[in-house]
Amino acid sequence: MPGSGSRSGVSYDARGLVEPHAEMPDNIEVDGHRGRFDAADLTIRQINMALRQLIYNDGITDVTVLNPSSKHSLAVGILKRCRIHFEGSPGWFACGLIDGPEVTINGRVGWSVAENMMSGVVTIERGAGSLTGAAIRGGDLIVKGDAGARTGIDQKGGTIIVTGDVGINTGFMMQRGRQIICGNAGMNLGDSMYDGSIYVAGKVRSLGVDCVPGEWDDADTELIERKFRIHGLGDPPEFQKFVCGKQLHNYDALEPSERKLVIH
Amino acid sequence: MAGSASTGESSRETRTVAIDAEVLAGKRFAYQEDMSLVEDIDLLAATPGQDINWLEDITLLEEDGVPAVFDRYSNSFLKIYFDIPPGREDEIARKVLIRHLTDGNSYGITLKDIHCKFPQVELGPWVEDSPIVGTDWKRPVLEGWTAPAGH
Numbered sequence: 001m002p003g004s005g006s007r008s009g010v011s012y013d014a015r016g017l018v019e020p021h022a023e024m025p026d027n028i029e030v031d032g033h034r035g036r037f038d039a040a041d042l043t044i045r046q047i048n049m050a051l052r053q054l055i056y057n058d059g060i061t062d063v064t065v066l067n068p069s070s071k072h073s074l075a076v077g078i079l080k081r082c083r084i085h086f087e088g089s090p091g092w093f094a095c096g097l098i099d100g101p102e103v104t105i106n107g108r109v110g111w112s113v114a115e116n117m118m119s120g121v122v123t124i125e126r127g128a129g130s131l132t133g134a135a136i137r138g139g140d141l142i143v144k145g146d147a148g149a150r151t152g153i154d155q156k157g158g159t160i161i162v163t164g165d166v167g168i169n170t171g172f173m174m175q176r177g178r179q180i181i182c183g184n185a186g187m188n189l190g191d192s193m194y195d196g197s198i199y200v201a202g203k204v205r206s207l208g209v210d211c212v213p214g215e216w217d218d219a220d221t222e223l224i225e226r227k228f229r230i231h232g233l234g235d236p237p238e239f240q241k242f243v244c245g246k247q248l249h250n251y252d253a254l255e256p257s258e259r260k261l262v263i264h
Numbered sequence: 265m266a267g268s269a270s271t272g273e274s275s276r277e278t279r280t281v282a283i284d285a286e287v288l289a290g291k292r293f294a295y296q297e298d299m300s301l302v303e304d305i306d307l308l309a310a311t312p313g314q315d316i317n318w319l320e321d322i323t324l325l326e327e328d329g330v331p332a333v334f335d336r337y338s339n340s341f342l343k344i345y346f347d348i349p350p351g352r353e354d355e356i357a358r359k360v361l362i363r364h365l366t367d368g369n370s371y372g373i374t375l376k377d378i379h380c381k382f383p384q385v386e387l388g389p390w391v392e393d394s395p396i397v398g399t400d401w402k403r404p405v406l407e408g409w410t411a412p413a414g415h
Contacts, residue, residue: 014401014402014403056384077382079384080384080385081389100388100389118336119312119318120312120313120389139312139318140317159320176321227315230313230314
């Protein structure tokens, strides 16, 4: 993608985005519907260009990225069904804004993995930083380790599963969806949540404002057993369910109006 | 698409913008009225992973007193006019929504070809071999406008 302008020696494209090293990498190996490349010496831009080229243009449905080397914002905005494997650890904002991919990360991730995911499955074999699954709207996010503070903040749908512990303010302002936490939860769990369910198997340091124990039903059992089965997580432990107490927000007044766009 | 009404409490006009899928599209779709047109849809095949994934959050709602499913890709309600068998409310809502999306009738999809700045699949992840749009975005130019001096 050629640059269309230059300021201070840096090229910008027509959208005003800086495009350093905008050449496609030449180390991509393709075998049928599989692609593979080593990202060790590539820029973030090049890695994402290669992913888009393979998935959108070349009909590749299974891509392996070697040595992501903690680079940020990898595999962001992929809006197609495909499989992506990271052999190593991406940095911040990995797999944000995706809609459809099934991603495995054979390492750990930094802040905000799968932020705003619309659909898909992201599986992280080790730990995740703060803001894991921030504002996700759909899909499954599985962390096989601990996750940091504000896990699932502003969650609007989807399922977040953490096999270890989660940090403070997990589920802060959660609006919908499900969190399944197999370890302990830090302070202020579910603070100011609006809706959704949080399941915790370990200890909860403290509940946030308007987060209360919920009533367990058959649908909860079905959900937990199904998610553990399809993600190969073994037998689920005993969980306690937490929900919104619905005392903080004015539901009667908010519910009808939040669905309409009203211009004054 | 938009109606006007006085607030009754203020001289300022309040305008409510419709969020009805058929209003946005300008027509009603056959699958809103005929359940046989959605019965064969395979929800598992239409979604990533080994269960219905994002459709878990899609349930049958109600809009203007009519059963409806919310299309998050156009922020609109898609009303369902046929009788839904008891016990199948969410399943049918999901099937109607998937039919709406895979047919490319969601208003958000129709906007992609015009406004996408980045390459992406036109019909979303639900359709294999969907065309790619947004590969040749150009900055809109306002006819007759010239940049002020110094810009």
